[in-house]
Amino acid sequence: MQELVKRASELLADGSVARVLGWKAGDLPYNPEPAYFENEEQLRSFVYNGFCGANLSKYMIEASKLEGKTLVFLKPCDTYSFNQLMKEYRVDREKAWIIGVGCRGKLDIEAVKRSGIKGIESISEEDGELKIKTLYGDHSISYAEAMLERCHSCKGKEHRVYDELIGESEETNDSERFAGVTEIEAMSPEEKFAYFQKELSKCIRCNACRNVCPACSCRKCVFDSNKFDSAQKANTDSFEEKMFHIIRAFHVAGRCTDCGECSRVCPEGIPLHLFNRKFMKDIDELYGEFRAGEDAETKGPLTDFTFEDAEPGVVAERG
Amino acid sequence: MSITAKTEFKPKIVAFCCNWCSYAGADLAGSSRLSYPADVKIIRVPCSCRVNPMFVLRAFEKGADGVILCGCHPGDCHYSTGNYYTRRRMTLLFSMLDYIGVEQGRTRVEWVSAAEGVKFSTTMNEFVEKIHSLGENVRLGDLRCRN
Numbered sequence: 001m002q003e004l005v006k007r008a009s010e011l012l013a014d015g016s017v018a019r020v021l022g023w024k025a026g027d028l029p030y031n032p033e034p035a036y037f038e039n040e041e042q043l044r045s046f047v048y049n050g051f052c053g054a055n056l057s058k059y060m061i062e063a064s065k066l067e068g069k070t071l072v073f074l075k076p077c078d079t080y081s082f083n084q085l086m087k088e089y090r091v092d093r094e095k096a097w098i099i100g101v102g103c104r105g106k107l108d109i110e111a112v113k114r115s116g117i118k119g120i121e122s123i124s125e126e127d128g129e130l131k132i133k134t135l136y137g138d139h140s141i142s143y144a145e146a147m148l149e150r151c152h153s154c155k156g157k158e159h160r161v162y163d164e165l166i167g168e169s170e171e172t173n174d175s176e177r178f179a180g181v182t183e184i185e186a187m188s189p190e191e192k193f194a195y196f197q198k199e200l201s202k203c204i205r206c207n208a209c210r211n212v213c214p215a216c217s218c219r220k221c222v223f224d225s226n227k228f229d230s231a232q233k234a235n236t237d238s239f240e241e242k243m244f245h246i247i248r249a250f251h252v253a254g255r256c257t258d259c260g261e262c263s264r265v266c267p268e269g270i271p272l273h274l275f276n277r278k279f280m281k282d283i284d285e286l287y288g289e290f291r292a293g294e295d296a297e298t299k300g301p302l303t304d305f306t307f308e309d310a311e312p313g314v315v316a317e318r319g
Numbered sequence: 320m321s322i323t324a325k326t327e328f329k330p331k332i333v334a335f336c337c338n339w340c341s342y343a344g345a346d347l348a349g350s351s352r353l354s355y356p357a358d359v360k361i362i363r364v365p366c367s368c369r370v371n372p373m374f375v376l377r378a379f380e381k382g383a384d385g386v387i388l389c390g391c392h393p394g395d396c397h398y399s400t401g402n403y404y405t406r407r408r409m410t411l412l413f414s415m416l417d418y419i420g421v422e423q424g425r426t427r428v429e430w431v432s433a434a435e436g437v438k439f440s441t442t443m444n445e446f447v448e449k450i451h452s453l454g455e456n457v458r459l460g461d462l463r464c465r466n
Contacts, residue, residue: 184418242380242458247372275415279415302408307403311406311428316417
């Protein structure tokens with residue numbers, strides 16, 4: 001982390017960047033937040049630890065409109081989002097100075113809490129273990145156990161776009177990416193419906209999943225339209241349980257880089273990535289392997305076609 | 320006093336038909352005196368590609384029991400390639416609807432050319448029959464939209 005701060009203050013000092021986009025310590029030991037830093041003094045609150053899961057590439061949309069270059073720290077998976085945004089002309093590569101940072105998987109405070117650890121005062125990492133000081137004594141939990149779901153099916157620790165690299169990464173992929181989707185696909189329609197009804201009825205329509213998503217970057221969002229009774233929670237009832245999440249996932253189908261931010265920020269813990277991964281799985285199976293954000297040139301699967309594509313009836317045939 | 324609320328199920332079916340092929344196909348079905356159920360309500364669109372997946376969801380939300388999309392045969396699109404995009408889009412949407420537990424038969428895409436009046440009428444008859452067997456759409460409908 002010191003290395004990152006040092007490099008950032010160097011670049012700020014010699015004027016090659018106007019601001020730094022990174023993470024700053026929050027009010028709790030486990031909630032660092034994305035922040036801009038404009039001078040060395042502000043950089044004192046900079047942090048980079050296991051809880052810095054936030055994907056900063058979306059902030060580059062606004063940063064691209066500002067004067068001067070912005071230094072941005074991107075984890076390997078964040079660079080996919082950045083690439084995707086570049087492909088859509090939403091960010092300006094010239095305005096960004098990308099430092100690729102190492103990643104050993106990011107932590108999920110909910111996973112820690114689920115293991116029964118409450119009243120957390122401080123958290124430190126020591127070779128593969130998390131040492132947690134709480135009001136009720138000390139605890140420890142293995143790093144892998146506290147990791148976000150998305151890091152267990154990591155897409156690789158290679159940065160897809162960067163200007164310089166700092167820090168080491170460690171492979172964290174230890175599960176099958178589509179396992180959750182396959183499990184649901186095997187259910188009967190009644191079970192599927194009951195499962196999603198159970199999960200989605202928790203939705204409070206806070207729109208956090210939309211706001212955090214680097215692919216959801218329309219200036220005007222359909223969910224904000226007042227001609228459509230979905231703009232406010234007060235107006236909706238069964239709507240979100242059925243439609244909101246399908247629409248949200250469909251709007252990013254073929255563009256979603258599977259960064260997992262939607263599931264990370266959901267205050268109700270809805271496994272939203274299951275929707276996005278369903279589309280990814282279908283695209284892979286029907287139109288060939290595709291990974292959004294791998295590069296900034298290839299056409300997305302929904303803006304492309306072949307003459308031999310499967311007919312929509314294939315859905316029924318696949319069972 | 321008895322309550323006789325049992326009425327026959329009359330499905331609401333929305334058919335999006337492209338202006339250049341399927342709508343003309345429906346017209347041909349009419350002028351050839353072929354019949355198809357009155358439960359099918361046709362919405363004319365300039366191209367099957369005009370159908371935003373949200374239209375389909377909206378139709379279901381508003382109480383449709385089935386949604387069918389008709390367009391020109393692949394390769395015959397008036398706008399050259401529109402229906403190829405529709406094909407990918409709808410495949411993904413239908414797959415997603417299946418994934419969340421909506422019965423598979425409620426959605427369908429059929430390519431009907433302007434010369435295929437017979438195909439239009441048989442497709443619609445088949446589809447309505449299928450919806451009859453599936454019954455009312457309770458999973459995607461919104462209660463507030465019931466009349």
